[in-house]
Amino acid sequence: MNKLLLFFTLFFCTQLNAQFLDEHCGQSYISSFHGSNNEEVITQRNEIEKFTSEWIQNYQAQPIQQREVITIPVVVHVVWNEAEENISDLQIESQIDATNADFRKLNANLSKIPDEFLDHAVDIEIEFCLATVDPFGNATNGITRTQTDFQNIATLYAPGNELRIFNDDLGGKNGWSPEKYLNIWVGSTGGFPLGYACMPGTCPSWEDGVIIDPLVFGTTCNTKAPFNLGRTTTHEIGHFFNLYHIWGSASDECQEDDLVDDTPFQNGPHFGCPIYPTSSCGSNDMFVNYMDYSDDECLAMFTEGQKLRMLAALNGPRSGLLTSNGCGLITPSPRSLNNNSVLIFPNPVINCLHIDLDLDNQTPILISLYNAMGQRVLSSVNTPDDVRSVDVTSLVPGVYFVNFELGNQSITKRIVVE
Ligand SMILES: [Zn+2]
Known part of the structure; x- marks a missing residue:
């Protein structure tokens, strides 16, 4: 695989992805916004990839031991214009449950995985919790709600080319520290893309997180088939933890892929529910992988190689999340001496x-x-x-x-x- 080629294609592939009517994921949306000709981002990405491959090499040199399940504190920022975009707590909780099932290999559709790939499907041993402690140490339910004057705020730019959804002053909602929380903004994209995310090192801190359209967030009956099983979020969180699309960045070629050894080379995304076997680049395609674009009901697995990349991210660019108290208990801070106390x-x-x-x-x-x-x-x-x-x-x-x-x-x- 050609790593250099991959980095360049990652940042110059907007047109390529657009031709696929990439409804499922707008990864190129944000990376092209920040990445085109951005030397700093390319340097950061190269450093992160160097760290990742070294971390995985060292990790594989040791026997894989029983790990503690890692729990990631999540804050969901609901930024709504139409009343139906102000989704319920229940809908939010249904998404957390669905993503937890996907990451723990407890998803109900494991039977969709062709026998050929069954051995590669693993428990990622990562879970997600709605934050219980906010950045100020106060109790929270892990959900913020902001009414906005702007329609389709998740894809709307303010003058100065800033995306509105990330900023209180632009009609959106400031995120919490991405060092300590996984920020998920739920706001209307207008239907395209369904979601997008920041891979480590590609965004400024105030945009670092995951963005999902409310119609595909959660698994309640408010969500829109065939993306109504929460897998847009699972997919975008995969990007957040440094996973590429299973076919890499560029389509219609088999030269580079996702830098994961146990996912086959693939020449582009799949849509709908493909029938096994479907092949490209000389092997059968893993269209059931969460990092493909198949319909939610046909996405069912991450691989060991993808797990190692995510664990590397958690021991590198995302390591702050390992020490977050975001889902911990409140420790009351002593009230200070002052004229009122x-x-x-x-x-x-x-x-x-x-x-x-x-x-x-x-x-x-x-x-x-x-x-x-x-x-x-x-x-x-x-x-x-x-x-x-x-x-x-x-x-x-x-x-x-x-x-x-x-x-x-x-x-x-x-x-x-x-
Ligand atoms: Zn994607």
Whole structure:
């Protein structure tokens, strides 16, 4: 296979793919937008490919061991114009379930795989969860919803040639850190393409993710046959984890393919549900592979070689996802000391000064009382729950300062003792 040729064709193949009426996937859509003549992207892609092949070589040198299943936090950004584009939580959950089944080789249509390819179909051991923690550490259901004034926002450019769907200011929705979340934008493409995605190293960070038309997102009856089993998303996530189309980038030739050894060379995509055997480039085509364009009901497998590329991506350009807390538990951050979290009253005070601390942790807090000369006249260490009141009857009337210290935070309040 000719790797150099592949990189160049990846970025110059818009016309080639367009002639196939590429309804299933607009991979060339975004790569041509960012990639044409873009030396930086070509350099990044070359580096990623170098890393990938080295990682796979080293990996294969060791026995394949039982791996823990990797869980990828997902945020789904629904950006809608027509009411029916504001798809339900249920429809979103049906997509997560479907993609999990596809990636874990638990899909219901394994019987579609011809015997010749059965041994190559593997469990990718990657799963997806709707995020439970947002980038600020707050609880979330992993779904954002944005109403937009723009029709077909997923393929709509603003002046300056920026795609609107990725930007709050352009009628879309800013993504969450792609280092920690797989961003999936669900917005109307107008029917073409059904979806597109960023392969590692091809997009700026704010566009790094997967984009799917709502009509093919999920498996509920709102989705459109023959793309109603969620496999557009499975396919695009394959690109996100550095998979090429099974035939490579250029069609009508057998010179280069997808840089995966256990997928046969193929001279282009398949549509509908081909009948086995269908052949090209001297071998039978794996039209049931998720990285082909067959109808959803006839896509049924990833291979071991594709799995290794995805795992390499997760240990390289996508490695931030391995340490994401996006599907973790919320750890409450200590509330800081400030004028609102510390109340003292009454002021002026005669006998008893009341202290009300609104802090949601039990870190010891040092409370000191200084007179107007700056001399400390009282101090005590308390946990916030202990602190209730201070007897000031022994103090000489005058101005005092109450200082609260919690870790490296400090706040001082002025009181008058009468
Ligand atoms: Zn594709």
